Amino acid sequence: MYAIVKTGGKQFRAAMDDILTIEKIEGESGTAIILDEVLLLVDGETTTVGAPFIKGAKVTGEILHQTKAKKINAFDYKPKKNERKRWGHRQPLTQVKITGIEVNG
Helix, strand or coil: CEEEEEECCEEEEEECCCEEEEECCCCCCCCEEEECCEEEEEECCEEEECCCCCCCEEEEEEEEEEEECCCEEEEEEECCCCEEEEEEECCEEEEEEEEEEEECC
């Protein structure tokens, strides 16, 4: 059994005991979370597609830890103007372990 869930503007495939790295969700390590925007649910031969979400379906998980993505470096310059600008960005992420997939209805 697995589900496709939407979180942080992205879609992820979540199955039991999977570890997902998603956009940051506030919370400490060990905190339980609920992802209730379930787009698709596959249980053996049965596939349920939401319009846009499946009512009563939710995916539960536990926050493992907060982390950051690899640093992205960027550089701008304008030729012949002696104008240079350098910056970087590290996206905050959360690692989540999927503990259950529930369907009510």
